[in-house]
Amino acid sequence: MSNSNNEMTPFKSVVNDMYAKDTSKKVRATLMAKAANGESIKSFLPYGYKKDPANKNKILIDDMVADNVVTIFEMYKSGKSKKEICDYLNNNKIVTPSKHKEQTTNYYNPNKCSYLWSNTMITKILRDRIYIGDLVQHKYTKVNYKIKKMVKVPEEQQIIIENNHEPIIDKAIFYAVKTMLDKQANEWNYNSNQSHLLKGLVYCSCGARVTYNKNHGKDFRCVCSSYKKTGAKFCNNIQYLKEDDLISMVLTNLRSNINRYLDKSKLDFKAKQVKGINKCNDSQKIKKQIEQIDRKIKNLYEDKVAGIISTEMFMKISKDYEKR
Numbered sequence: 001m002s003n004s005n006n007e008m009t010p011f012k013s014v015v016n017d018m019y020a021k022d023t024s025k026k027v028r029a030t031l032m033a034k035a036a037n038g039e040s041i042k043s044f045l046p047y048g049y050k051k052d053p054a055n056k057n058k059i060l061i062d063d064m065v066a067d068n069v070v071t072i073f074e075m076y077k078s079g080k081s082k083k084e085i086c087d088y089l090n091n092n093k094i095v096t097p098s099k100h101k102e103q104t105t106n107y108y109n110p111n112k113c114s115y116l117w118s119n120t121m122i123t124k125i126l127r128d129r130i131y132i133g134d135l136v137q138h139k140y141t142k143v144n145y146k147i148k149k150m151v152k153v154p155e156e157q158q159i160i161i162e163n164n165h166e167p168i169i170d171k172a173i174f175y176a177v178k179t180m181l182d183k184q185a186n187e188w189n190y191n192s193n194q195s196h197l198l199k200g201l202v203y204c205s206c207g208a209r210v211t212y213n214k215n216h217g218k219d220f221r222c223v224c225s226s227y228k229k230t231g232a233k234f235c236n237n238i239q240y241l242k243e244d245d246l247i248s249m250v251l252t253n254l255r256s257n258i259n260r261y262l263d264k265s266k267l268d269f270k271a272k273q274v275k276g277i278n279k280c281n282d283s284q285k286i287k288k289q290i291e292q293i294d295r296k297i298k299n300l301y302e303d304k305v306a307g308i309i310s311t312e313m314f315m316k317i318s319k320d321y322e323k324r
Helices: 002-036 066-077 082-091 097-104 119-127 171-183 185-191 225-230 243-261 264-280 283-305 311-323
Strands: 049-052 055-061 135-137 140-144 147-152 159-161 210-214 220-224
Touching: 002 159, 066 082, 066 119, 066 171, 082 119, 119 171, 210 225, 220 225, 220 243, 283 311
Parallel strands: none
Antiparallel strands: 049 055, 135 159, 140 147, 210 220
């Protein structure tokens, strides 16, 4: 009997996988149909809105905080910076989106720092079309039913229902603010796919990452992300540092380490080895070998899903292939 069960295991794995795939398709189709009908499929609505208690797919204005949204738009349109808006909201103890969500829903917020207003929160509100009555959904989607990773959906494939619910902000004000945001120099990172050379590598002495923005002179400057979000109250080490000064510091440090640790004789030897390898190997041959290995890994994964090989064996063999 035991042997019989073992023989059935691969088939059960295939059936379970097919069932999970089919269920995922049905759930997604149902959600897309609701979105196309103008029903909200969001777990939590943006700041300023709430779900109708009688119909969770219907959007209502949240009178508790809707005025705060209006204040943010009016202040920015009048010329106030995001930092000034944050200071005003924090000084007046205006509840943040995360804190309000935690107080009014079953949402749990592990990041207590989000109880303070930040530039990111302000930007998110100023750019959200929900405040003019447009419902934009299917902005992100999972790679597939097996992987939880989310990817951004192109705008032309998103589900947009205009004039879907009662607006908080007039369209003229919203698009005037949008124009101001698009023109603002330090929105460079938002609109560009480029990444700074040192992105994610430099940290302030307070422990926060250093971020990079363009000032009004179109020059890069570096700023502590903690200072940028919360001001000098939490960090006053790096307010603004010129990019050239930072790069100069990095280069000086690199040269010092190179002179201290690098064995030039070994470097020359390795360079000759690499040069020899490049001459001996044909690029097309290498490309073909890589494609063959990719196919082997794919087949190996299918065998794991079917239960033909164990997860441990899959990890061991696939690791060897990846090294090759």
